[in-house]
Structures are given as C-alpha cells and as structure tokens.
Amino acid sequence: MSGFASLVWRELRRAWAAGGLTLPVAFFLLVAILFPFAIGPEPKLLARIGGGVIWAAALLAALLPVERLVGPDLENGVLDQLAVRGFGDASVAAAKIVGHWLGFAPSLLLAVTVASGLLGLSLEQALAAGLSLLIGTPGLAALGVATAALTAGLRGAGAVAGLVMLPFAVPLLIFGAGAMGGDASALKLLGAVSLLLVAGCPFVAGAAMRMGRG
Amino acid sequence: MNARLVLDGVTCVRGGRTLFEGLSFVLDEGGAALVTGPNGAGKSSLIRVAAGLLQPVAGVVTVEGERALLTEAAALDPELPVAKALGFWSGLDGRRDAAEAALDAVGLSHLAPVPVRLLSTGQRRRVGIARVVASGAPVWLLDEPANGLDHAATAMLGHLISEHRLNGGIVVVATHLPIHIPGAHGVVIGEAA
Numbered sequence: 001m002s003g004f005a006s007l008v009w010r011e012l013r014r015a016w017a018a019g020g021l022t023l024p025v026a027f028f029l030l031v032a033i034l035f036p037f038a039i040g041p042e043p044k045l046l047a048r049i050g051g052g053v054i055w056a057a058a059l060l061a062a063l064l065p066v067e068r069l070v071g072p073d074l075e076n077g078v079l080d081q082l083a084v085r086g087f088g089d090a091s092v093a094a095a096k097i098v099g100h101w102l103g104f105a106p107s108l109l110l111a112v113t114v115a116s117g118l119l120g121l122s123l124e125q126a127l128a129a130g131l132s133l134l135i136g137t138p139g140l141a142a143l144g145v146a147t148a149a150l151t152a153g154l155r156g157a158g159a160v161a162g163l164v165m166l167p168f169a170v171p172l173l174i175f176g177a178g179a180m181g182g183d184a185s186a187l188k189l190l191g192a193v194s195l196l197l198v199a200g201c202p203f204v205a206g207a208a209m210r211m212g213r214g
Numbered sequence: 215m216n217a218r219l220v221l222d223g224v225t226c227v228r229g230g231r232t233l234f235e236g237l238s239f240v241l242d243e244g245g246a247a248l249v250t251g252p253n254g255a256g257k258s259s260l261i262r263v264a265a266g267l268l269q270p271v272a273g274v275v276t277v278e279g280e281r282a283l284l285t286e287a288a289a290l291d292p293e294l295p296v297a298k299a300l301g302f303w304s305g306l307d308g309r310r311d312a313a314e315a316a317l318d319a320v321g322l323s324h325l326a327p328v329p330v331r332l333l334s335t336g337q338r339r340r341v342g343i344a345r346v347v348a349s350g351a352p353v354w355l356l357d358e359p360a361n362g363l364d365h366a367a368t369a370m371l372g373h374l375i376s377e378h379r380l381n382g383g384i385v386v387v388a389t390h391l392p393i394h395i396p397g398a399h400g401v402v403i404g405e406a407a
C-alpha cells in the first residue's frame with residue numbers, strides 16, 4: 001500500500017472506530033425527522049423545504065467529527081512523525097479529506113433515501129438530492145478538514161469550528177439546495193464551489209498544520 | 215550506512231526567548247551527541263530543529279540519510295493493538311516486516327495484541343523506541359528516551375544505541391537523566407545564568 005493510501009485507510013479506520021459511520025447518519029436522520037414535527041405534516045410545504053432541510057442536515061452531519069480530524073494527531077505527535085518521514089503537509093491534509101469523505105458521505109447518501117421518504121419528496125426530488133449531495137459532499141469534507149486544522153489545539157475547538165466553517169459552507173448550501181429544485185446551472189455552480197474547496201483546502205489545512213507544529 | 219548530521223551556527227528562538235545561539239557540531243557515521251541542560255533550556259527544540267520540524271532563526275542543518283524521531287508524544291493510535299499501531303509506521307517506512315523484530319528488541323513482543331491505550335508510560339516509550347529501530351533510518355533523534363524506563367529498559371536502550379552506532383548510525387540524545395553513551399559529543403545548552 002502506498003503512503004497516501006495508508007493515510008487514507010487510517011483516517012477511515014479512525015472514523016469507523018469513533019462511530020463515524022453511524023453517528024452522522026443518525027444525526028442527519030434526526031434533523032430530517034424533527035422538521036416535520038416542527039412545521040407540521042403538510043406534504044406540499046414539506047416537499048418545498050425538503051431540499052433545504054436535507055442540505056442543512058448534511059452540513060451539520062459533516063461538522064460532527066471535525067474535532068477529531070486533526071487535533072488529536074497534532075497533540076499525539078502523529079503530524080511530527082509524518083513530517084519527519086517527508087510527507088508534505090498538503091498531502092497529509094488531502095489524505096484526511098479523502099478519508100473524511102469516505103467516512104461520512106456514502107452512508108449519508110444512503111440515509112437520503114430514508115430522509116426523502118420522511119419529508120415526502122418525490123422520486124425525482126430524492127434523486128436530485130442524492131446527486132447534489134454526491135457533488136457537494138467532497139467540498140464539505142475539504143472544508144471540514146481545513147476547519148479542523150485551523151482550530152486544532154484550541155480549547156472548545158468544536159464550537160469554534162462551527163463558527164469558522166458554516167459561513168464558508170453557505171455557497172454549497174445555496175447551490176446545493178438550488179440544484180435540488182432541478183436547476184442545472186445551480187448544479188454546475190455547486191460543482192465549481194465543491195471543486196474549488198477540494199483544490200484549495202489541502203493547502204490551507206497544510207499551512208495550518210505546519211504552523212501548529214512550529 | 216551513509217549518514218552525516220551537521221549543525222552550523224544554529225540559533226533557536228522560541229516565544230521571543232533565545233534558547234541557544236550559534237550552536238555547531240558535526241556527527242559522522244557512528245557518532246553520537248548527548249544534549250544536556252536544565253528544564254526549558256531548549257533540548258527538545260534542538261531535537262526538533264535537527265528533525266527539520268522547527269526552522270532555526272539562523273544557521274543551517276544538513277542531514278544525510280533518513281531521520282527517525284522519538285519525542286514525548288507517542289504518536290500511536292490508542293485503540294489499536296501494539297503490533298498494528300507500530301505496523302502502521304513501519305508500513306509507511308516500507309519495512310512492515312521490521313516491526314516484529316523491533317518489538318522483540320525492546321522486549322515487548324508479548325504485548326503485541328494489547329491495545330495501546332492499556333500500556334504504561336514506560337511501555338509506550340519502548341514502543342516509540344521500537345518505531346525508531348524499525349524505521350531503519352541512520353539518524354536517530356531521541357528526546358528524553360529514558361523517561362519512564364526502568365533500569366533494565368534503560369540498559370536495553372543503551373545497548374540498542376551502541377549497536378546502531380556500530381552499524382554506522384548516528385544518535386542525538388537529549389536528556390536530563392544520566393545515560394552513558396561512550397564517546398558521545400557533549401552538548402550543554404542553556405547553562406543556568
């Protein structure tokens with residue numbers, strides 16, 4: 001196994017060990033369940049806000065494990081050991097992004113089917129939700145790792161991470177929820193934002209990890 | 215082993231305080247340096263500078279050969295069994311097979327299936343030493359390697375260090391404990407003012 005693949009595998013293993021497979025999904029479904037209770041079961045209304053609810057829930061689910069993505073590795077000396085072995089900080093961050101995405105996104109996509117049912121979405125809308133999440137979640141994962149690196153070592157990192165991450169996630173939310181309305185240009189913009197985050201965040205996270213180490 | 219470590223006029227400043235200034239030494243194959251000094255003198259910083267983790271304010275660090283680092287932080291995933299946690303690193307070093315022998319060399323092969331979180335401080339340190347041994351790197355940078363080790367384990371550490379030097383390796387040890395390293399270049403930093 002190459003070094004990069006070992007790092008990705010380690011991230012995935014840690015995500016599973018920390019309940020990464022089930023917790024974000026349970027959280028996601030909980031939000032989807034709470035909305036109909038809060039606003040009433042009227043199908044038309046639910047179908048109209050359903051896309052937004054799914055995206056907001058996905059955003060929060062991606063934020064859940066942020067505290068354990070980089071902080072423990074910084075504290076535990078893992079980042080030092082990787083640096084001594086000549087791993088670039090950006091490639092370590094990229095491995096963390098891939099691992100984080102694999103940890104939460106596939107199970108989240110499966111959970112969308114259930115959430116769509118709860119929110120009374122049509123099959124078409126459910127498919128659009130799945131597609132927009134498939135395109136948007138890599139951006140969420142990248143943002144999560146960058147936020148984790150920026151807040152690593154801070155007290156109350158989880159709460160600060162939320163404050164840092166959510167504003168940057170607004171474009172994903174807008175275009176993601178827009179794309180579910182069947183707007184093709186919103187889907188393209190979602191792809192562009194997601195791509196930008198995936199391309200840029202490894203360098204941001206890498207620089208933050210380098211500074212955390214120094 | 216082809217190894218060489220050169221510190222040339224290295225100055226390290228941390229938090230606005232100069233820890234050491236114009237520090238120079240050269241270690242060739244089989245060489246060793248023993249870094250001593252009071253708490254907070256900058257022993258760990260010197261190790262981190264030599265490891266390339268910390269940029270010196272002035273001076274140049276030149277290293278030939280791979281480096282292996284032992285610090286206070288274990289860098290072992292607590293939920294994994296010892297053999298797997300160590301195997302992750304030796305796998306990254308492309309020497310997966312070396313992990314078992316290294317664990318044996320630090321006398322912990324019986325703990326291979328035990329999760330890292332159950333280890334004592336000294337045992338964790340010994341697994342860290344095993345990672346250094348397993349790496350096969352010629353340049354060893356050890357920060358307080360004898361912390362938490364009992365007499366037998368300290369003797370074992372000394373034995374591993376001399377063996378490594380006999381094979382042409384380089385060792386830099388920063389410690390406040392009396393470790394005897396024959397023929398080591400003494401580096402004393404931050405003498406009490």
